[in-house]
Amino acid sequence: MVLVAILIFGPLGDVFLKRGMGQVGAVTAAHWIQVIRAVFTPWVALGIGFLLVFFAAYLHALSWADLTYVLPATSLGYVVLALLSTYMLHEQVDLTRWLGILLVSLAVGFVTRGPEVTPRKQREARPEPALGAPVRSEP
Amino acid sequence: MRTLYTWVGIAAVVLFSSAGDVLLSRAMKKIGDVGQLRRQIGIFGVVGRILTSPVFFSGLACMALAFFSLLLALSWADVSLVAPASASLTFVTSAIAAKFLLHENVDRRRWLAALLACAGVALLAR
Numbered sequence: 001m002v003l004v005a006i007l008i009f010g011p012l013g014d015v016f017l018k019r020g021m022g023q024v025g026a027v028t029a030a031h032w033i034q035v036i037r038a039v040f041t042p043w044v045a046l047g048i049g050f051l052l053v054f055f056a057a058y059l060h061a062l063s064w065a066d067l068t069y070v071l072p073a074t075s076l077g078y079v080v081l082a083l084l085s086t087y088m089l090h091e092q093v094d095l096t097r098w099l100g101i102l103l104v105s106l107a108v109g110f111v112t113r114g115p116e117v118t119p120r121k122q123r124e125a126r127p128e129p130a131l132g133a134p135v136r137s138e139p
Numbered sequence: 140m141r142t143l144y145t146w147v148g149i150a151a152v153v154l155f156s157s158a159g160d161v162l163l164s165r166a167m168k169k170i171g172d173v174g175q176l177r178r179q180i181g182i183f184g185v186v187g188r189i190l191t192s193p194v195f196f197s198g199l200a201c202m203a204l205a206f207f208s209l210l211l212a213l214s215w216a217d218v219s220l221v222a223p224a225s226a227s228l229t230f231v232t233s234a235i236a237a238k239f240l241l242h243e244n245v246d247r248r249r250w251l252a253a254l255l256a257c258a259g260v261a262l263l264a265r
Contacts, residue, residue, distance in 0.1 A: 103259030
């Protein structure tokens with residue numbers, strides 16, 4: 001459930017940000033203050049709201065799983081992002097980019113077939129936790 | 140010039156978010172399982188514990204820097220290039236950082252996955 005929230009709110013937040021920054025236009029180094037002003041435009045603000053929910057879910061996941069487990073498990077969000085970019089922002093996602101997304105997804109699938117959690121010294125004898133069945137962390 | 144800006148932006152996102160990931164992971168491991176803590180001390184207790192952790196705020200500062208780098212990069216290039224490129228490279232650098240700083244077990248399978256992710260990024264960058 002936490003991981004699903006990460007997959008939904010992360011990519012949507014990114015898409016809203018892009019829509020907002022598209023309205024602001026290209027920011028040059030000389031006019032970097034525009035970035036601060038951009039935060040208060042509606043689409044960017046909505047994107048930030050979604051990314052805050054994403055962040056809360058991400059922290060939740062990090063409290064019971066390894067970083068090298070959480071990162072691959074949530075990388076599928078970038079496939080969601082590619083789909084959203086195509087249908088909401090009408091960006092060009094050509095065959096080469098699809099192949100890139102496929103390779104990233106393959107890497108994700110490959111890494112998640114390994115063990116999810118590095119056994120700590122304190123919990124070496126315990127079984128690996130399953131998805132959605134968090135292991136109690138050591139205090 | 141715009142290409143250079145884009146890649147400098149992506150590099151900044153990668154470095155800051157890797158540092159942020161490692162610090163946040165360390166902070167949350169120290170705090171403990173949020174789901175079980177919430178049943179014991181309530182949601183406000185959990186939020187209080189997180190907001191009084193210095194390691195969490197260091198991680199948050201790195202994430203904020205990564206976020207503004209991302210905003211900059213997004214104004215220079217497509218979201219379907221910037222987001223997968225910075226995130227996939229972050230996956231690789233975070234795996235390196237997790238191995239050496241968090242002492243997570245990054246085996247041959249995970250290194251190979253990191254290389255696959257790099258290849259994916261190379262294709263995405265075209």
